[in-house]
Amino acid sequence: MSKEQIKTGESPFVRVPSCGGELIVRGWDEPTMRVKGEDEIVEDEKGYTITAGGNLTLYLPAGAILSVGEVSGDLVVKQLEGAAAYDNVRGDVVLVNVGDSEIGYVRGDLSARKSSGFLSVGEIVGDVAARGIDSATFKTIHGDIAVRHLAGDLTIYTTHGDTDLRHIAGNVTIEQSYRDVNLTSIGGEVNVRRATGDIRLRGGLSEGDHCLEAQGDVIVRWPEGEPLNLTVTARRINNRLSLNDQVEENGTLTGRIGKGGVNLSVTSAGRAIIKPAAMTDEKWGNYEGDMEFDFEVEMAGIAARVEAEVNNHLSRISDEMGTRFGPDFGQRLAEMFSRKTDKTV
Numbered sequence: 001m002s003k004e005q006i007k008t009g010e011s012p013f014v015r016v017p018s019c020g021g022e023l024i025v026r027g028w029d030e031p032t033m034r035v036k037g038e039d040e041i042v043e044d045e046k047g048y049t050i051t052a053g054g055n056l057t058l059y060l061p062a063g064a065i066l067s068v069g070e071v072s073g074d075l076v077v078k079q080l081e082g083a084a085a086y087d088n089v090r091g092d093v094v095l096v097n098v099g100d101s102e103i104g105y106v107r108g109d110l111s112a113r114k115s116s117g118f119l120s121v122g123e124i125v126g127d128v129a130a131r132g133i134d135s136a137t138f139k140t141i142h143g144d145i146a147v148r149h150l151a152g153d154l155t156i157y158t159t160h161g162d163t164d165l166r167h168i169a170g171n172v173t174i175e176q177s178y179r180d181v182n183l184t185s186i187g188g189e190v191n192v193r194r195a196t197g198d199i200r201l202r203g204g205l206s207e208g209d210h211c212l213e214a215q216g217d218v219i220v221r222w223p224e225g226e227p228l229n230l231t232v233t234a235r236r237i238n239n240r241l242s243l244n245d246q247v248e249e250n251g252t253l254t255g256r257i258g259k260g261g262v263n264l265s266v267t268s269a270g271r272a273i274i275k276p277a278a279m280t281d282e283k284w285g286n287y288e289g290d291m292e293f294d295f296e297v298e299m300a301g302i303a304a305r306v307e308a309e310v311n312n313h314l315s316r317i318s319d320e321m322g323t324r325f326g327p328d329f330g331q332r333l334a335e336m337f338s339r340k341t342d343k344t345v
Helices: 294-325 327-344
Strands: 013-019 023-028 032-036 040-044 047-051 056-061 065-071 075-078 084-089 093-096 101-106 110-124 128-141 145-150 154-159 163-168 172-177 181-186 190-195 199-202 208-214 218-222 228-239 244-249 252-257 262-276
Touching: 013 056, 023 065, 065 075, 075 084, 093 101, 145 154, 154 163, 163 172, 172 181, 181 190, 190 199, 199 208, 208 218, 228 244
Parallel strands: 013 047, 013 065, 023 056, 023 075, 065 084, 075 093, 084 101, 093 110, 101 110, 110 128, 128 145, 128 154, 145 163, 154 172, 163 181, 172 190, 181 199, 190 208, 199 218, 208 262, 218 262, 228 262
Antiparallel strands: 032 056, 040 047, 228 252, 244 252
16 A cells, blocks of 8 residues: 655654565655555654565655665665665665665665765675765675765775776775776875776875785876875886986886875886876877776766666656646656756756
C-alpha cells in the first residue's frame, strides 16, 4: 500500500532494511514524508521502518537521517542534507546535493556531485565520477575514477582502473593503483605509495612532503620558477628543469628551485621525466604514455547515462503521483523537481 502523507518533523530517522527494486530518495522542505511502493511502514519511538519488496520512492524532509540495508536496483538520492548510510547497492548509485554518506558496497557505477558532506565507500565494482563534492574515501575501486573540484581530502586505498584527479583542494593519498594515475592542480600533500602503471603530475604543490612511486614511468610538469626540492630515483632520468645544486649519481638526481618547503620524492622503475609545465593546456603527448584525452568524456558519459535513466523514472513517478493524488499535486511535484534540478546544474 501507499501513504499519501505522514507528518514526521524536520529530522526524522528513516530505516529501509531492504528494497527489492530501485530506491529513489528526494529531500524537500516539507516536514512530511511521502512514500510510494512500500510493503509496510512501522513507526516507533526511534523513527520509521519501511520494507519494500519492489521499487520504492521516498520524499523526505531535507534534514532526515536515512539508514538503508540492501537495494536490489539503482539508488538515487538528491537534496538530502542529513547523514545517510547504505549497506549494499546492487545497481548504480547517484548522489546529488547530499550530506555525509557512507556506502558499503556498490555493484554498478557511482556518480556524485555538488555535495557538501563526506563520502565514504567500501567497495565499488564499476566506475566513479565525482565533481564538486567535499571530501571522500574509497577503500576499493575496481573500475576507473575521475574526480573534479573536491574541496577537501581524497583517500583511495586500492584502485584497479585509471585514476584522473583535477583541482583537489586538500591532500591526495593513493595506497595502491594497478593502472595509471593523472594528477592536476592538487592543493594539499600528494602521496601515491605505489602505482603499477604510470604517474603524471601537472602543476605546483603546497609546502610539505610529496611522494610519487610507480612501476611504470613518472612524468612531472612543473611550473617554471615555483620553489621545489626534488629527489628522483629511476632506471632512466630525463630532467629538463634548471635546478640549483644539482647532483646525479647512482640512478638518483637531487636539486632545487628557489627556497621553500616543497619536497617532492619521485621513484620509478621505468623513466622519470621532469619538465617545465607549458603555459597552455595542451594535450599531453601520447609518446609519454599519457591517458587518452577522451577518458574525461567517457566518465562524464557514465554520469550522464545514469542521470538520464533516473530523470526518466522521476518523470514517470510524477505522472503516477498526479494520477493518484490529483493533477494539482502532480503539477506541483513536477515544478518542484524542475526547481531542484536547476539548482544542481
